[in-house]
Amino acid sequence: MADTLKIKINGIACEVEKGVTVLEAAHQSKIEIPTLCYLKKINEIGACRICMVEVSEGGRPKRLVASCVYPVTDGMEIFTNTEKVLQSRKRTLELILSTHDRKCLSCERSGNCELQKLAKDYKVDDEGYYDGEKEHYEIDETAAHMYRNNNKCVLCRRCVAACTANQYVGVIGANERGFKTHIGSNFDRGLGETSCVNCGQCIVMCPVGALCEKDDSDAVLTAIADPKKHVIVQTAPSVRAALGELFGYPIGTDVEGKMAAALRRIGFDKVFDTDFSADLTIMEEAAEFVERVTTGGVLPMFTSCSPGWVKFFEAYYPDWLDHLSTCKSPQQMFGAIAKSYYAEKNNIDKNDIVSVSIMPCTAKKFEQNRDDQDANGVSDVDIVLTTRELGKLIQRCGINFTELPDEDFDAPLGMSTGAGVIFGTSGGVMEAALRTAVETITGETLPKLEFTDVRPTTENTELEYTDVTGSIKEATYKVGDLEVKVAIVSGLSNAKKLIDDVRAGKRNYHFIEIMCCPGGCVNGGGQPHVSGNVRNFTNYRQKRASVLYKSDEAKTIRKSHENPAIKELYATYLEKPGSHKAHHLLHTTYVKRDKNPD
Ligand code: SF4
Ligand code: SF4
Ligand code: SF4
Numbered sequence: 001m002a003d004t005l006k007i008k009i010n011g012i013a014c015e016v017e018k019g020v021t022v023l024e025a026a027h028q029s030k031i032e033i034p035t036l037c038y039l040k041k042i043n044e045i046g047a048c049r050i051c052m053v054e055v056s057e058g059g060r061p062k063r064l065v066a067s068c069v070y071p072v073t074d075g076m077e078i079f080t081n082t083e084k085v086l087q088s089r090k091r092t093l094e095l096i097l098s099t100h101d102r103k104c105l106s107c108e109r110s111g112n113c114e115l116q117k118l119a120k121d122y123k124v125d126d127e128g129y130y131d132g133e134k135e136h137y138e139i140d141e142t143a144a145h146m147y148r149n150n151n152k153c154v155l156c157r158r159c160v161a162a163c164t165a166n167q168y169v170g171v172i173g174a175n176e177r178g179f180k181t182h183i184g185s186n187f188d189r190g191l192g193e194t195s196c197v198n199c200g201q202c203i204v205m206c207p208v209g210a211l212c213e214k215d216d217s218d219a220v221l222t223a224i225a226d227p228k229k230h231v232i233v234q235t236a237p238s239v240r241a242a243l244g245e246l247f248g249y250p251i252g253t254d255v256e257g258k259m260a261a262a263l264r265r266i267g268f269d270k271v272f273d274t275d276f277s278a279d280l281t282i283m284e285e286a287a288e289f290v291e292r293v294t295t296g297g298v299l300p301m302f303t304s305c306s307p308g309w310v311k312f313f314e315a316y317y318p319d320w321l322d323h324l325s326t327c328k329s330p331q332q333m334f335g336a337i338a339k340s341y342y343a344e345k346n347n348i349d350k351n352d353i354v355s356v357s358i359m360p361c362t363a364k365k366f367e368q369n370r371d372d373q374d375a376n377g378v379s380d381v382d383i384v385l386t387t388r389e390l391g392k393l394i395q396r397c398g399i400n401f402t403e404l405p406d407e408d409f410d411a412p413l414g415m416s417t418g419a420g421v422i423f424g425t426s427g428g429v430m431e432a433a434l435r436t437a438v439e440t441i442t443g444e445t446l447p448k449l450e451f452t453d454v455r456p457t458t459e460n461t462e463l464e465y466t467d468v469t470g471s472i473k474e475a476t477y478k479v480g481d482l483e484v485k486v487a488i489v490s491g492l493s494n495a496k497k498l499i500d501d502v503r504a505g506k507r508n509y510h511f512i513e514i515m516c517c518p519g520g521c522v523n524g525g526g527q528p529h530v531s532g533n534v535r536n537f538t539n540y541r542q543k544r545a546s547v548l549y550k551s552d553e554a555k556t557i558r559k560s561h562e563n564p565a566i567k568e569l570y571a572t573y574l575e576k577p578g579s580h581k582a583h584h585l586l587h588t589t590y591v592k593r594d595k596n597p598d
Contacts, residue, residue: 005074010081022067022078023051027537031080034089034118036207037156038068040536042165048156050118052088054079064088090122097124098132101151107209114207114531115154137182142190144369145198145362146213150182153210159183159202166518168493169312171196195315195595199308199516200362200525207532213362217393219383223354224267230348232270233263234334235358237278238424238521239387241547242360245528246391247401252543254551257406262394264407273409274357275416277334278423281305282560284586285327286436287577289511293482298322300502300509303429305329307367308516310590312492317499318592326587330423331357331364332373334413335380336585341573342413350376356383358390360524363516375585386526415565418551418558425545426490426520427454427473430513434477435559442480449558454488456519456545472498485509491518
């Protein structure tokens with residue numbers, strides 16, 4: 001066949017697609033070559049040399065090459081596990097570890113560290129083969145959401161690729177040269193002094209324990225131990241789609257019921273669901289959109305539920321802040337309602353409520369402390385944990401997660417619809433908003449609830465990367481007399497290209513959904529790590545997103561405005577979407593930021 005090449009891998013004949021690398025050819029032939037620095041499309045730099053194999057071409061003698069960047073040629077013979085290959089990988093690991101701060105016992109990543117696994121696989125001696133000189137780096141704890149420990153960095157530059165190629169932000173890179181090379185911000189400023197948007201995409205890409213979120217789980221346990229405190233928890237939609245991975249479940253397993261059961265056993269007084277406030281967000285956001293469309297308001301309107309995206313917009317487009325929806329995110333709406341409506345209904349002093357959220361997102365740790373997120377004179381949300389922190393907390397509490405029965409959320413702030421649950425994937429907010437906005441404008445019941453045009457092209461793994469033409473979804477809907485043009489995009493590099501086109505008049509929309517992380521919250525910076533070898537060859541985001549779409553399909557109520565708990569909230573407390581009270585509790589303001597702070 002013209003489009004295939006005939007090769008041999010470890011003596012076995014096979015055919016592979018033209019244009020693939022040796023690494024990809026081996027994967028197609030069910031052989032996994034280890035990698036450390038390689039990330040498909042965004043970090044193909046052949047730097048770490050872990051993926052070395054021997055190849056022979058045109059009858060020439062075998063030689064070592066980096067398989068991640070070396071193209072396959074017809075007739076090539078590839079050897080992935082000769083003594084020379086295995087020895088090369090072992091020596092490289094020994095060199096990496098010679099300057100490494102080997103404290104696996106207390107390391108956040110112990111157990112899922114890609115370097116630790118390689119060292120074990122290649123039988124690298126604990127004592128160290130090379131006695132390397134070590135630099136000592138101060139740990140950078142200046143950012144709200146994470147710390148950076150360069151003593152554990154292996155200089156793979158995966159974080160740099162995430163921050164620059166996927167997110168456009170580019171606040172980290174290699175500083176100095178040679179032995180003193182290290183990853184940092186310009187002039188080695190703390191990350192918190194840069195225009196980092198707190199997305200955590202560098203953390204999920206890092207193969208080792210050099211980058212980690214700040215762990216706030218001790219504060220949760222302290223609150224639970226205080227008998228005066230009423231400790232409630234909300235869980236974002238995409239947490240249930242990924243938490244199971246930390247307990248051995250395959251990617252794409254829904255563990256909603258076990259998660260609720262585990263939270264109760266940790267000791268929370270009430271186990272609620274951010275899906276409830278996702279429904280509430282839709283009520284407010286759809287009303288805001290309808291108002292803007294019907295009264296000649298500022299358009300296009302951008303969604304505002306992704307705090308990394310909001311911070312990016314504030315820094316890069318400060319002259320366009322009136323295009324952002326004024327709605328708070330579901331996390332913050334939940335907190336504001338918990339400390340007003342819920343507190344009053346249950347006769348609990350708002351000062352005694354500790355509002356905890358479990359999020360797929362590290363930027364939520366920043367959002368919680370923003371100005372104007374304290375509608376009741378106290379913080380809407382007190383403590384934010386990521387999915388990973390929840391996993392560790394469940395383990396620390398000795399809960400046998402896999403054996404737990406499925407349990408439900410508590411009412412009323414645990415009641416939600418299918419529209420709320422799809423918030424966790426790129427396109428979900430738009431689809432949920434359209435379900436409500438279309439019925440509000442037309443006054444008619446939608447014959448079909450699925451707006452598949454705004455769903456991500458889920459079979460396309462390329463979506464993670466930076467090609468805006470491949471990742472933008474757009475659609476036009478006839479809504480009554482109106483033609484509503486919408487677009488969705490995720491990943492800030494993609495967002496930047498889209499917005500620049502819109503500002504230049506090359507694209508024209510009424511409503512745009514933007515999520516900071518590629519693929520949306522299912523791929524948030526607080527979600528479980530996916531190792532390089534899996535990340536490069538599996539569409540894990542699609543598997544997680546499919547959990548949410550299946551959950552939506554299974555719900556009896558799938559439109560936010562039909563959620564009975566939301567209806568009661570408006571009937572007895574908020575009056576109507578966009579009311580004075582709703583505005584006070586559920587909407588916010590933005591600040592102009594400098595994208596190049598001094
Ligand atoms: S980064 Fe990996 S190898 Fe290094 S101390 Fe942590 S677990 Fe061990
Ligand atoms: S959190 Fe996001 S913006 Fe900040 S350094 Fe990491 S990738 Fe860049
Ligand atoms: S911080 Fe992590 S991802 Fe970044 S270069 Fe170091 S090891 Fe690689």
